[in-house]
Amino acid sequence: MKTLVIIPSRLSATRLPGKPLLKVNGLSIISHVFKKAEEANIGEVIVAAEDQEIVDDVKKNGGQAIITNNYHQTGTDRIYEAFVKLDNPKIDLIMNLQGDEPLINIEDIKNLNDQMIRYNSNLGTLASLISDKGLYNNENVVKVTTEERLTNINFPDATSFSRKMYDQNKNIYHHLGIYCYQKETLKKFVSHKQSFNERKYKLEQFRALENDIKINVALAKTSPIGVDTEEDFLAIKKIMEYKLK
Numbered sequence: 001m002k003t004l005v006i007i008p009s010r011l012s013a014t015r016l017p018g019k020p021l022l023k024v025n026g027l028s029i030i031s032h033v034f035k036k037a038e039e040a041n042i043g044e045v046i047v048a049a050e051d052q053e054i055v056d057d058v059k060k061n062g063g064q065a066i067i068t069n070n071y072h073q074t075g076t077d078r079i080y081e082a083f084v085k086l087d088n089p090k091i092d093l094i095m096n097l098q099g100d101e102p103l104i105n106i107e108d109i110k111n112l113n114d115q116m117i118r119y120n121s122n123l124g125t126l127a128s129l130i131s132d133k134g135l136y137n138n139e140n141v142v143k144v145t146t147e148e149r150l151t152n153i154n155f156p157d158a159t160s161f162s163r164k165m166y167d168q169n170k171n172i173y174h175h176l177g178i179y180c181y182q183k184e185t186l187k188k189f190v191s192h193k194q195s196f197n198e199r200k201y202k203l204e205q206f207r208a209l210e211n212d213i214k215i216n217v218a219l220a221k222t223s224p225i226g227v228d229t230e231e232d233f234l235a236i237k238k239i240m241e242y243k244l245k
Helices: 029-040 052-060 075-086 106-119 133-137 183-191 196-201 205-209 230-244
Strands: 003-009 043-049 065-067 093-096 123-128 143-146 158-162 172-182 216-219
Touching (some): 003 029, 003 075, 029 052, 043 052, 043 075, 075 093, 093 106, 093 183, 106 172, 106 216, 158 205, 196 205
Parallel strands (some): 043 065
Antiparallel strands (some): 143 158
16 A cells, blocks of 8 residues: 655644744754654655745755645645645555654654554554553643553554543553544545534544544554643753754
């Protein structure tokens, strides 16, 4: 099966405007993510951007990027526009990578792609173990509950998603915002309007579950930090600069 990786990106993030172009070790965050996706070597990588500045930056750093419209409610709607524009009938799977996670583990990207192919899944995502109990009540950390306990080899169904968890005895994991779709599933997903719970909790996973689109979950090795705030950026900068020493 042929995979296309699309990374949605825009400058107008509410909590940290301009974050895709913030630089670490002389390279923008969005270009760090692009290069990680290329290293995974699972297929062609494209950045789907709302802003010409992002396109210019990615291209300057050797990547591919295209402009998309600025009215999209979610990253998934943005990647579908990019997929349609690229017009490549040979693509079977579309992976949606977050543009603000430059520490994403390459092995996790590969694993999700492998599991999608192995299980012929319509839609898959990643989740990691929760080691810090404080994360259960942290609303910035999305949790996923799975039908059965996650292992390195299975790919169970997600049963629910939440920002806050009160019952910690079930199969609850830290959800990572990476998705892989079969192309027909992506088309079906964007054909549905945003669901009530999607808008209420700001979690687009609900649009899938509430329209009978199953989501399978693979176990990730790591939980990458996303850049949502100035503090996140400084933390990631410190880690990435230390790695170069």
